[in-house]
Amino acid sequence: MKKKARDPEAASVAKIKKAAHKVFLQKGFASTTIRDIAEAAGTNVALLNYHFGSKKNLFEEVMLEKIRELLGRLTPIFTNETTTLEQKVNGLVDSYIDFLLNDPDLVTFILNEIRKGNFDFIVKARLDELVHQSFFMKQLKEASGDVNPIQFLFSIVAMIIFPFVARPVIIQTKLVDQDAFQQMMLERKKLIPLWINQILNGKK
Amino acid sequence: MKKKARDPEAASVAKIKKAAHKVFLQKGFASTTIRDIAEAAGTNVALLNYHFGSKKNLFEEVMLEKIRELLGRLTPIFTNETTTLEQKVNGLVDSYIDFLLNDPDLVTFILNEIRKGNFDFIVKARLDELVHQSFFMKQLKEASGDVNPIQFLFSIVAMIIFPFVARPVIIQTKLVDQDAFQQMMLERKKLIPLWINQILNGKK
DNA sequence: AAATGATTTAATCAAATGATTAAAATATAT
């Protein structure tokens, strides 16, 4: 595909990845054409093929990069054995919301690609291990009483992620506008940990 | 497209719609071919065109039918002026979860099609009006104190919908299996109203 | 059994798309 690495090449590769990320997020894998990407990157299909070989290859490189970035932020929080459950929920909510505010369509996109069967790229990330073997789950289990701790995990992640999943709907239907959405998500950084506390304590 | 209505015709139309619903949900609009649908329906592309004219037409007919069915269940709950907020949350959670258990991929599907720009079919459903002008929102606003009631609406809907959005991920990663998922959602019918109560009361 | 409508078969069209190639042009390193 290529033989030596120089500066301009790296710039092109980055430019293409950035454009691909944008277009894939907008249109999904199937609806995106390599011509779309080439145009968005201000280049041509021949160069995409020169650097990435195929559309699927480009897609996987781009997505894997994003997933790794997110996991890189969450893992230290999940596995930390010195912080309390409350601190972890705080950190989780804070990091997660910040990350997604920066990339608002990522969640819906990933979930959908998985639903369609494109989950090679996420299986490689091994996030089940993170959930199952983490210190966080151990702590959550202790706080859950006789309710399955997964029920609480669902609700925590739901309250973080769902607004991003619903975002296109609520913006399209003018329920909330772009700025108000951002504002609400920042407000949620405080609300969600509070709510989780009330839920976990309320059941004792 | 057709001239007279008889029995076998109606059966064919239903058969095609059912197959289309199934395939569209599995693969999304762009990835689904009319040949896929024809095969799933045990028929042929010529008949699809005979009855529906185009792929997009078939898609919109099928999706609109589903949306209307869901709204038909939720509207009476949202607009009822004789029930308490607590009763509404109970009814909402119960109806919504029942509906989605019957059609587990519908949510992800709809959200994604909207994200891709295929929202003609949902704009027609006017669900913004339902949310804004409903008696439910009036009651929720009263219970919300100085927090934006939309924050609570997000969380209520999130806790109902999110597990269905995450379902493909959690089943794929073997976090929870099919049966356990069903069981947990039934359990959630009791948990969510309880939690919402705790959250709404906790902030007084 | 004749007529009408519904369905199938089989083929074809035009357009879009992923992929590939050759050749020219451009930039960079040494």
Added chain:
DNA sequence: ATATATTTTAATCATTTGATTAAATCATTT
């Protein structure tokens, strides 16, 4: 300056796909 790497242009190929058609077959009604 020369060689090498990168990028562009432009064209082409094979496939897939949505759409359409004509003719044959099947089912139902009358």
